[in-house]
Amino acid sequence: MLEIFRAFFTAYWYVIIPVVFTTLMAIPVIVYWSSFKYWWMNLRIRMPGFGRIRHWVKNPGTKEAPSEENPKALGFLSSESELCHFYEAYYRDHQPSEAAFHRNQDYLGKIHEDGRHEKGLGLWSLIIILMLIEATAFGFALAPFALTLATPNTAMAGAFAIGLVISIIGLFLSEFAGRVLYKNSVIDHIMSYQSLRRSGSEGDFTGKGVITLDNTKSDSELPEYQQMLNRVKVDKKDGMPIKSFGVLIGYGVFIIGLAAAAFWVRTETLNAQETDLIANPPAISQSADDFPSNDGVPLPDDMQAMSDSAAGKSAQDQIDALHRASLVTFAVLSGLFIFIQATSTYLAYIYGFAGIHSRRAWELVHKFSSADEYMRYHARKARSVANDAQASLGTLQGLQMKVFRIGGEDETKLREDLSSRNFKAFINEEDDKAARKGIKDGEAGTRTQARQLILNYLNQIMADVNAAIKAGDDAKINQLIAQAMPRLEQIDDKDPELVGLKQSFNSLKIFYVAPAxxxxxxxxxxxxxxxxxxxxxxxxxxxxxxxxxxxxxxxxxxxxxxxxxxxxxxxxxxxxxxxxxxxxxxxxxxxxxxxxxxxxxxxxxx
Structure with a gap:
């Protein structure tokens, strides 16, 4: 067995080492995904010769001119704005407040996930190692039947690759199954309040709105089960949350079927080996032969028969012992496979979150025991991102000044406002844009509401006048029209939408009779x-x-x-x-x- 391993690794070290290295490198990437994304973005921007800065130097774009949206534009080039936008997303992630810290804690507390965690580096390392062990075990089980026309080493490599794919599929399924089990436990928790339901709409087992980290305190007055339903996606039937078992059933069939298939493959391999041993018993019994038959001395017939019987019995005993030991080993290997999958499923059950935004809330607050510590950490990270952004922006601006083929006043002006075009100024400019847009949207919303109020008033007046006409109440008609006309006279005739409504209502004056x-x-x-x-x-x-x-x-x-x-x-x-x-x-x-x-x-x- 060791010789096979040695030969396999010697022949395919150039494949095995990259696979193992990539697998091990995937662990910190999974655990520190947000930090990895920032590092990768920074690398793509700054990479010499192939980074985005090289592209922006060749394509600087145009300067931003003052506009209605940004009347105080500083004149950032398109390339400079694009670079700053990449860093802006990470910079704003580190602009929290104490209120944000408490909102994140509130979100986790209302779904009862304030004590949960994600899997760390150690657990992911354990899971990856178990996955490689599974792949190796499947590789040896499949080697005799995988790529039968290939060389033994090639067949072994192919079998290992197939086993690795099966192990990866099993890992993903175990992760999904564990999360489904946890979500089912959350549903059980929600349904445990069924006997304590309130009356009216607050007694419904349905969510009452979209709850995010920003508005998590908006449902504080609702019962606890509705707070949980607002934060988790569940399947429903007849207005009640129901548990899901489809993934669990499929996962169970996959694991049991794979364990049975592996046991069957190993058993068939054993049967083939036993057939070879029975066809060639001297290969086993030669060392245990009590009667020398190769020394040239002829044996009597009775002694020859006794020798053949002893050799056959010894070979059969060895075959039986090998068969029993192999079956036990195969059963242990199948049980080990099921145990590894069950362990992965259990880890996925006790770690992770069911809430829609719980993981994000946990990422923001799990490292901190107080709001002050939380604020200090993010202030430090914000400074770090701002420094990286300014360094990249300075590199871009320096390279652009070397390659710009402009002269005279343009180049002089570009150099004059170079110091004002920095990352901090870009952030302030974006804040001003957002504030101006908010004011504009607010004014537009107010105008829309005002127009809607006027429309509602006109519709109501029309309905009241129509009712008075049907009732033949001339006094009521006069009163309604007399009250409405002075109000509508105040509508500006330059308003194209409302002036039409004003003119339409003026046609109702034919029903108005001035009192004598x-x-x-x-x-x-x-x-x-x-x-x-x-x-x-x-x-x-x-x-x-x-x-x-x-x-x-x-x-x-x-x-x-x-x-x-x-x-x-x-x-x-x-x-x-x-x-x-x-x-x-x-x-x-x-x-x-x-x-x-x-x-x-x-x-x-x-």
Whole structure:
């Protein structure tokens, strides 16, 4: 066996070493994926001769000119902006706050995953080593039947490759199965609240919105089971969450079938070896031959028969012992395969997360015991990213200045504002753009809401007028139109959308009937005449007329309930303007006439 291993590794070291090296290098990449992505991005930008900087030097792009979106543009070249955008994403990942730290903890706490972790470097190393052991075991099991027309070493290499593929598939399936098992346990936890359900909509076992790390506290008033449902994706049936078993069944069939197939292959290999041994028993029994048959001395027939019987019995005993030992070994190997898969599944069950954003929240806070520590760490990382970005930007700008074929004022100006085009200035400019866009979007949203309110008002007025027309209520029709027309008169005629609505509503004036002036204005002259007489008498020096003010005071109750100054100064208007003023003020013309007469009376008294 050792000779086979030695020959295999000697013949295919150039294949085995890269495979093992790549597998081992995959472990830190998996564990430190976010750091690896940043390192790889930085490498692609700065790589001499092949990096993105080389491309940007040849294609600098154009300078950004001031625009409505960015009126204070600093004049970054397209290439400079593109470079800064690569680093901006990582820079903003390290601009958190204490509130963000507490939000991440809140998210994990509401789904009960604040005590869970992801697999670390050690566990992933163990899993990869177990996978390689599986691949080797499958390679030896498949070697006699894989690539039968190839050389033994080639067949061994092919069998190892097939075994490696099977092991990788088993690893992925075990990871999926473990996560499904954990999600099923989360569903069991949710369903354990079934007897404690609240009444109404809060008793539903359904999510009540999309919860992210930013709005995680928006469902604090909801029951615990709905908080969990807002953070995990589950299958549902009849409005209730249900567990999933499809992946588990498929995984179980795969593992049991593969273990049985491996046992069967090894057994068939053993049977083939036993057939060879039975066909050539001297190969086994030669060392145990009690009767020398090759020394040239003839044996009697009875002794020859005894010798042949002993040799056959010895060979059969060895074959039986080999068969039993091999079967036990094969069973142990199949059991070991199942144990390795079960271990991988269990590790996937106790590590990892079911929440949609739980892994991200854990990545942000798991290294820190307090918000202060969290803030210090991210401030340090932000400075590091900013320094890397500025170094790359400086390299790009320096190379561009060497190859630009421009002269005169352009080159001078480019050098003058070179110091202002730095990464920090780029971040500030992007913040200004975002703030300006937010204000613009807010204004647009306000205008949209205002237009919608006007539309809703018009629709409601139309419906009310229509109902009044059907009911034959002329007074109601007059009241609705009189109230609406002054409001719609304020719509700007330059607004192309609303002016059409204004004109459409003005067509309803055919239903409006202005009240006759005499109907309401007739009682008004009586107190006016009385007051005029009182005034003239008051001007006389005779003391007999002294009680006259009391008469005026007596008439006051009839006018105190009507505030004739509520509509402003009406004495400046002519009688022909009364209808227009009434429309603008939203009242009937008779009321305006009455208020105007009282105001004129006040001026006469003065």
């Amino acid at each position: 002036p005499a109907s309401t204005a007739a009682p008004a002259p009586a107190p006016v005449v009385a007051q005029v007489v009182a005034v003239t008498v008051e001007a006389a020096p005779a003391p007999v007329v002294a009680p006259a003010p009391a008469a005026a005071a007596a008439a006051a109750p009839s006018t105190t309930s009507f505030d004739h100054n509520a509509f402003g100064d009406l004495t400046a208007f002519d009688e022909d303007d009364i209808d227009y003023v009434a429309n603008k003020k939203g009242v009937d013309a008779a009321t305006i006439r009455r208020a105007r007469k009282l105001q004129m009376l006040d001026k006469q008294e003065v």
